[in-house]
Amino acid sequence: MKYIRSGSFKRLFSFGRRSTSSLEDSCFNEEDEDKPNYSQVYSLHSQPSQKPIWKCYSFDEIFVATNGFSPGCCIDNGLYLLFPFSPWGSVASLLHDASIPPMEWKVRYKIAVGTAKGLHYLHKGCQRRIIHRDVKASNILLTQDFEPQISDFGLAKWLPTQWSHHSIAPIEGTVGYLAPEYFSHGIVDEKTDVYAFGVLLLELISGRRPVDSSHQSLRTWAKPFLKRGDIEKLIDPRLGSTYDDLEIRLLAFIGSICIRSSTAWRPTMSEVLEIMMNGEIDKERWEMPEKEEQNKEELWDFEDLECEFDDTSSYSTTSLHDYSISTGSS
Incomplete structure (x- = not known):
């Protein structure tokens, strides 16, 4: 080291x-x-x-x-x-490396549960609430037995108990994982991390990057399948049939409610863990009024985010598929 x-x-x-x-x-x-x-x-x-x-x-x-x-x-x-x-590096380095066999489903599920527990600890278990602000596959390291460890707290913020949220400038984070209220207004709370966690779940299920080479977000690609219940079309084809159908549907459901535009209709990490541990999908409890959902979607769409993504841009970039963004002044 x-x-x-x-x-x-x-x-x-x-x-x-x-x-x-x-x-x-x-x-x-x-x-x-x-x-x-x-x-x-x-x-x-x-x-x-x-x-x-x-x-x-x-x-x-x-x-x-x-x-x-x-x-x-x-x-x-x-x-x-x-x-x-971390001998295996990060989740991203294993999940998206085409030169090695695909990550097994049991490892992906273990990463999902472990990351959820880690975020729950940051939000509820610490003396002061911690908002990570940059939850993504490349910031989750893996131990020898593939236990996930959340790393890179460079953007993390303390959130006082009496504050419901925090307004931040400049906007910093990674494109594809940015919650709409954060990118649009700089509003940060626990639901900022919940949104990014939802994207991570879709990443684990599909094997796709949060932003593809055509600059389409994973969220935009996945939402039609999630809405129709076509979960099979979300699954990483490299997995074949070597996955647990109930687990994959459970994570797909959790991902679908975590990436909602409305923070009020996103779960907390406590609720995410409750769903995971119970293993039950309660669609009625999390059913969002269609009118409210449409109104929120009209206000935000990732494809409205027009940026030039290249290695010579003013953004801090780490790779073609991992755009770190910083706007405004400190």
């Missing part, structure tokens, strides 16, 4: 994506029993990419500065979050 990314609230220990044998050799010994098998299904270095713009520290420097990697520490007066090394 050799790099610390600087310049934000989050400091995440992880590898840069440099597909060089020297990087692997510098961090693993041949005798290390925990070294992943690179010849197996999931490769840690599937594609070469640019050198990360991260500051490099030696292992000894990090060990001393973190008091032996103790949870919660300060380095150069900054606040750092320490994570165990």
Whole structure:
């Protein structure tokens, strides 16, 4: 674990994506029993990419500065979050890598449930409510046994108990996961994360990216199928028939109510977990008045978001399919 990314609230220990044998050799010994098998299904270095713009520290420097990697520490007066090394990388790196076999359904379902529990903890379990603001597949790391860990708290906000929401400028986040009220008005609350979680569920079900190469959002693509109940057409074709039909329909239902334009008709993460744990789809409880749904949809459509997405734009981009956006001034 050799790099610390600087310049934000989050400091995440992880590898840069440099597909060089020297990087692997510098961090693993041949005798290390925990070294992943690179010849197996999931490769840690599937594609070469640019050198990360991260500051490099030696292992000894990090060990001393973190008091032996103790949870919660300060380095150069900054606040750092320490994570165990994630050998499988992020959900996005496994889900969207065409060079490796598709992620199994049981792993996808485990990621969905674990992420829901993590967001519920941020919203309800912490002393002060935390809104992540950038929930996405590339910000969910996977442990050795594919347990999801929410990472990158660079955009996270505290929300005081007495506040129902918070108005924020500039607007920051990742296109495809941005809730309409946040992108349009800068309004942030727990439902901001709920919306992004809904997109993540559709991503796990379909295997599609949140924004495709034609700039169509996953939400826009999926909504007609969800409305008609054609769940089969949402399912990642690479899964074949190797999935649990009840689980996939459950996650599709949860995703459909999480991505609603109306925050009032989106569930909380507590309600999401309740649905998951009970395993029951109560459509009557979550039925939204058709007139209200139409009015909300008229006010917001992702395709109305006209941006030029390319690697030389003023937005902070990480890849063609992962647009990080920042508007306004701080």
